[in-house]
Amino acid sequence: MIHNIARDVDAFTSNAFLVSPAARGDHGADGRTVLVDTGANFDAVSHLQGDVDHLxxxxxxxxxxxxxxxxDAIRDRFDVETWGFDASHPAVDNRIDDGDVVRIGTDAFRALHTPGHAVDHLCLYDPDSGVLFAGDLVFAGGSFGRTDLPGGDGRTLVESIERVVEAVDETLQVLHTGHGPSVLDDPFGALEQSLQAARARA
Ligand SMILES: [Zn+2]
Known part of the structure; x- marks a missing residue:
C-alpha cells in the first residue's frame, strides 16, 4: 500500500510516500515499511504516527x-536511518548506488541514478509491480524537473529521462512523482510526453 502523507499539506513540501507491506494473507508481515522522501515544513511525525508504529x-x-x-524529526521519533545517492549529505546515512536493489514494501526496486534536476537524483523502479518513483525528474501532464538550481543541467535531464523510458516499458502501472498527482492513466505515455517536452527545451 502506498500513501502520500503530504497529500493534504499546503506548505512548501515534496510528496512523501509511505509504503507499507500489503496487510492481507500470509504476505502481511513480509516486507519493509519505507518512507520515500520525507517532505518538509509540516508535522510528518504526527501524520506517520496515525498510520504506522515503526519505519x-x-x-x-x-x-x-x-x-x-x-x-531529523523522523529519524528522532522512529529511530530510523536514511538511504540516498549522496551519503556525504547530512540527511543521508547510507548510500544507494546506481543499479542497487532496494526493498520497499514487499517489492524490489532498482535504483537509477538520474541527474539533471539534482546531481544526486535517484528514480526507483520495480518491474514486477510496475511502480516507478520518479522524484523530480518528471511530473504529470508532460512536465519535468527544473534545471536552474545548482547542479541542474537540461541535457543531462533529457538523458536521464531517456534512461528511465528505456528501463521501464508499457507495463508501467503507476508513476509517483515528487510533486503533484501520481499518474495511473497511461504512465508510460506520460513519461514519453515529458521526454518530448524536455527535449524541446534542452
Ligand atoms: Zn528537487
Whole structure:
C-alpha cells in the first residue's frame, strides 16, 4: 500500500510516500515499511504516527530541502536511518548506488541514478509491480524537473529521462512523482510526453 502523507499539506513540501507491506494473507508481515522522501515544513511525525508504529527505512530521491526537511524529526521519533545517492549529505546515512536493489514494501526496486534536476537524483523502479518513483525528474501532464538550481543541467535531464523510458516499458502501472498527482492513466505515455517536452527545451 502506498500513501502520500503530504497529500493534504499546503506548505512548501515534496510528496512523501509511505509504503507499507500489503496487510492481507500470509504476505502481511513480509516486507519493509519505507518512507520515500520525507517532505518538509509540516508535522510528518504526527501524520506517520496515525498510520504506522515503526519505519524500517527512509529512502531519499534527492537532497533538495523540500524532500529532506523532515528527516531529523523522523529519524528522532522512529529511530530510523536514511538511504540516498549522496551519503556525504547530512540527511543521508547510507548510500544507494546506481543499479542497487532496494526493498520497499514487499517489492524490489532498482535504483537509477538520474541527474539533471539534482546531481544526486535517484528514480526507483520495480518491474514486477510496475511502480516507478520518479522524484523530480518528471511530473504529470508532460512536465519535468527544473534545471536552474545548482547542479541542474537540461541535457543531462533529457538523458536521464531517456534512461528511465528505456528501463521501464508499457507495463508501467503507476508513476509517483515528487510533486503533484501520481499518474495511473497511461504512465508510460506520460513519461514519453515529458521526454518530448524536455527535449524541446534542452
Ligand atoms: Zn528537487
Amino acid at each position: 524500517d527505512a527512509v529512502v531519499i530521491t534527492h537532497t533538495h530541502p523540500d524532500h529532506v526537511g523532515n528527516v
